[in-house]
Amino acid sequence: MLKTKTRGAFSFQVGIAIFLTVALLIVVIPFWRVIVTAFIPLDVYTREGVPFFLSPTEWTGEAFKQLMTHSQFPRALWNSVVITVLGVAISMTLTIPLAYGLSTRDMPGRKLIMGIILFTYLFSPGLIPVYLLITGMKLTNNYLSIILPPAVSVYNTLIMTSFFEELPVELKEAARLDGANEFQVLRHVILPLSKPILLTIGLFYAVYFWNQFFTPLLYLNKNELLPLPVLLRNILISSSLNEYVEYNAFSTSAVESLKAAGVLITMIPMLLVYPWIQRYFTKGTLVGGVKE
Amino acid sequence: MTVKTTPAIVSTAEISSVKLWWRSIWRVRWMYLLMAPTLIYFVVFKYGPLWNAQIAFKDFKPLLGVTGSPWVGFQHFETFINSYYFSELMVNTIFFSLAKLLLGLPLAVIMAIALHETWLVRFRTFVQTTIYLPHFLSWVVMFGVLLVLLSPANGLINDIIEKFGGEPIPFLTSPAHFRWVVVLSDIWKETGWSTILYLAALLGINPDLYEAAAVDGASPLQRIRYISLPGIVPVIVLVTLLRMGHILEAGFNQIFVLYSVPVYSVGDILDTWVYRQGLLQFEFSLATAVGFFKGAIGLVLILVANRVAKRLAQQSLW
Numbered sequence: 001m002l003k004t005k006t007r008g009a010f011s012f013q014v015g016i017a018i019f020l021t022v023a024l025l026i027v028v029i030p031f032w033r034v035i036v037t038a039f040i041p042l043d044v045y046t047r048e049g050v051p052f053f054l055s056p057t058e059w060t061g062e063a064f065k066q067l068m069t070h071s072q073f074p075r076a077l078w079n080s081v082v083i084t085v086l087g088v089a090i091s092m093t094l095t096i097p098l099a100y101g102l103s104t105r106d107m108p109g110r111k112l113i114m115g116i117i118l119f120t121y122l123f124s125p126g127l128i129p130v131y132l133l134i135t136g137m138k139l140t141n142n143y144l145s146i147i148l149p150p151a152v153s154v155y156n157t158l159i160m161t162s163f164f165e166e167l168p169v170e171l172k173e174a175a176r177l178d179g180a181n182e183f184q185v186l187r188h189v190i191l192p193l194s195k196p197i198l199l200t201i202g203l204f205y206a207v208y209f210w211n212q213f214f215t216p217l218l219y220l221n222k223n224e225l226l227p228l229p230v231l232l233r234n235i236l237i238s239s240s241l242n243e244y245v246e247y248n249a250f251s252t253s254a255v256e257s258l259k260a261a262g263v264l265i266t267m268i269p270m271l272l273v274y275p276w277i278q279r280y281f282t283k284g285t286l287v288g289g290v291k292e
Numbered sequence: 293m294t295v296k297t298t299p300a301i302v303s304t305a306e307i308s309s310v311k312l313w314w315r316s317i318w319r320v321r322w323m324y325l326l327m328a329p330t331l332i333y334f335v336v337f338k339y340g341p342l343w344n345a346q347i348a349f350k351d352f353k354p355l356l357g358v359t360g361s362p363w364v365g366f367q368h369f370e371t372f373i374n375s376y377y378f379s380e381l382m383v384n385t386i387f388f389s390l391a392k393l394l395l396g397l398p399l400a401v402i403m404a405i406a407l408h409e410t411w412l413v414r415f416r417t418f419v420q421t422t423i424y425l426p427h428f429l430s431w432v433v434m435f436g437v438l439l440v441l442l443s444p445a446n447g448l449i450n451d452i453i454e455k456f457g458g459e460p461i462p463f464l465t466s467p468a469h470f471r472w473v474v475v476l477s478d479i480w481k482e483t484g485w486s487t488i489l490y491l492a493a494l495l496g497i498n499p500d501l502y503e504a505a506a507v508d509g510a511s512p513l514q515r516i517r518y519i520s521l522p523g524i525v526p527v528i529v530l531v532t533l534l535r536m537g538h539i540l541e542a543g544f545n546q547i548f549v550l551y552s553v554p555v556y557s558v559g560d561i562l563d564t565w566v567y568r569q570g571l572l573q574f575e576f577s578l579a580t581a582v583g584f585f586k587g588a589i590g591l592v593l594i595l596v597a598n599r600v601a602k603r604l605a606q607q608s609l610w
Contacts, residue, residue: 012512016410020419023403027423027484033440033448050446098330100323107320108313113331120338123591125345126583127563128570132347132358133340149337152330182322211430214545218571229432233549236436256446263436270428278421 038063038260045254063253063261072223072231077265080210080228087147087209088202094152095160095201100186102157103164121154134219145219146212153208156201163197164190196280203277210269232262348581361577368581377565385561388542391475392482393535400483401528404490405520409512423484431549438464438477438550470555477550478543489531490524497523526607533601537594540586562586 037050039059044051067073101107102114130149139145167190175185191198213229220226236259253261317324343358348368350361372378403423410416426434441448442463450460463469501519510518544563551559562582570579601607 008511012409013411016406017412017415019406020403020410020415023406023484024419024422026480027426029448030437030441030480034437037440037446049451050448052448094330094333097326101327104320104323107323108316109324113327116331117334120334120342122594123342123587124583125341125348125580125587127566128576128580128583129341129344129347131571132344132576133337148333151337152333182320182326186326207428211428211432213430213432214548229430232436233432236432236439256440256443259436260440263433263440266433266436267429271425274425274428275421278424 034260034263037256038264040254040257042251042253042257045257050256060253063257064265066251066253067258067261067265073262073265075224076226076228076231079225081269083143083146083212083216083227084206084209086143087151088205090147091151091153091205091209092198092202095157095205096191096198097186098152099157099160100164100182100190102161105165117154117157131218140219141222141225142219143225146215147209149215150208150212153205156204160194160197160201163194167193199277199280203273206273207270228266232266235259235262345580345584347577348584350577352577352580354576364577368578369585371578372582372585377560380557381560381562381565384559385540385542387471388474388547388561389535389539391471392478392543393532395475396479396483396486397528397531397535399479400486401490401524403483404487404494404524405516407487407491408494408520409516420484420487424488425484426481427485429481431545434477434481434546435549438473442473464550465552465554467555467558470551471558474543474547474550474559478546486531489527493524493527494520529604530601530607533597533604534594537597538590539593540590 033050033052036052036054039061040050040054041058041060041062044054044058098117102110102117104110134140134145134149139148171189171193172185175189180188211229212227213233216225216227216230217233220230251258347358347361349363349365350358351364351367352358352361356362407416407420439447442450444450444460444462447460447463449463454460461469463473497519502515505515505519540562542561542563544561544567547559547561547564548567551564563586566579566583566586569575569582598608
């Protein structure tokens with residue numbers, strides 16, 4: 001922004017700063033409350049409920065210990081990691097070639113393929129037909145049941161396509177003249193130049209698979225297969241926690257603390273990857289869909 | 293895939309063009325091979341369900357299978373449209389979509405403009421990083437966050453209400469409040485992330501315009517009114533149209549996690565109903581008909597939206 005140093009501009013800046021601070025607080029305070037609730041010791045909780053601030057000496061990781069020492073929680077965490085890694089791998093392997101093909105303007109049949117793909121984006125008959133397909137293929141209790149149906153997102157494919165379209169055609173042409181086939185062009189020319197889009201789309205898929213809870217609920221009915229969000233949901237809506245954690249009269253943390261700790265454990269992997277990849281999508285790799 | 297078949301008999305005059313056509317295909321054979329797995333994937337996992345969707349027009353019996361079940365025409369559609377829950381589901385669905393759009397969009401535009409205007413560069417980056425974050429969280433996590441805020445026992449909001457002498461409100465199970473919990477929690481989660489499109493548009497505005505305005509002594513508000521806003525109107529139009537095209541998508545995951553029996557009457561949307569009717573009551577055909585109905589309306593709306601976008605903003609949605 002241009003800095004015109006008049007008094008009006010200055011008070012305007014103060015107003016903007018206050019507005020943004022309020023917005024920031026509205027986002028941060030709920031998370032703060034979750035954190036305090038997760039770390040509160042049982043005696044403080046029974047004495048005064050959840051205070052807004054907790055004195056630095058009172059923080060305790062008891063709730064986390066209780067969750068992680070029960071067999072279900074660590075296993076669900078591991079399941080979520082497996083689903084996410086497998087899901088991203090399959091999604092990227094299927095999405096990249098499609099996006100690359102669609103970005104090749106002179107490929108015969110490009111329009112047809114685009115039409116076939118766009119139609120599935122524009123018209124979806126809903127949940128039941130997919131359910132019949134998955135159960136018909138006997139994929140129940142198999143991670144493929146929750147990975148395959150959403151494996152290729154048309155939206156993500158189109159973002160990636162428009163990124164590939166922006167790459168200089170000369171590079172591809174040169175590689176082809178040197179006798180490279182399409183696999184080699186993609187592998188040695190296109191992909192090394194596409195790190196920002198690969199990370200962005202990879203993150204989108206990772207978030208999607210990590211957050212999935214409805215389809216696992218539908219297709220996985222063995223306890224040992226459940227991913228973290230499903231377990232967390234069970235914990236959040238259950239009145240008796242002892243199914244999922246060591247919870248009884250001797251529990252050293254409050255029910256609320258266990259729930260809040262579960263929320264934080266489910267969030268943490270996102271919090272770890274997110275700032276690291278975030279800088280790529282602020283640089284405008286994302287706006288492919290809406291070009292100026 | 294299908295384009296690879298050549299006509300068996302061709303007249304001599306056509307030979308050269310067929311040959312050319314064949315050559316152009318042969319030239320990109322590796323590309324087709326590369327795309328083949330994804331295209332097969334689309335046939336099985338995206339067109340497979342479309343094939344199964346025919347049970348919307350059949351009386352589906354699991355033992356007879358999708359193809360073996362008898363046709364019944366539009367019977368299920370009629371049952372649905374004439375049922376008492378039709379208007380309730382439509383009202384709830386459209387209410388959620390419209391409320392989220394009408395409250396969320398202006399807020400996102402204001403936030404984007406504020407982020408764009410501020411001189412505090414580091415602060416801006418920090419605010420951006422923070423407000424994008426909720427978008428990446430699962431609705432299950434959000435449910436946990438909402439419990440910590442809204443629980444009648446120890447929720448932050450209810451603590452505050454009690455401090456001012458009020459009675460705690462069971463927000464998540466009270467029909468009077470549930471709708472607003474849904475709308476506001478969605479706005480809390482998504483508004484930050486949706487500023488990204490408007491910010492990109494603001495950054496695309498020619499800086500000369502702002503310079504000229506500064507020379508002419510324009511106030512900050514005039515600058516926003518006459519440069520920033522007109523600069524992002526096309527994006528606002530596009531987003532609005534796209535959202536109108538998806539007006540029947542009211543947020544299945546969110547409502548599925550948040551709702552419970554006491555608030556069905558104000559919270560139930562088409563998608564949640566399809567789930568319950570289809571997979572809990574085993575009314576496969578009726579539920580598929582409702583899903584099909586929703587998909588068909590969605591298709592028409594999005595095609596109309598695209599036409600309007602082309603005319604109004606000279607932009608296509610895809």
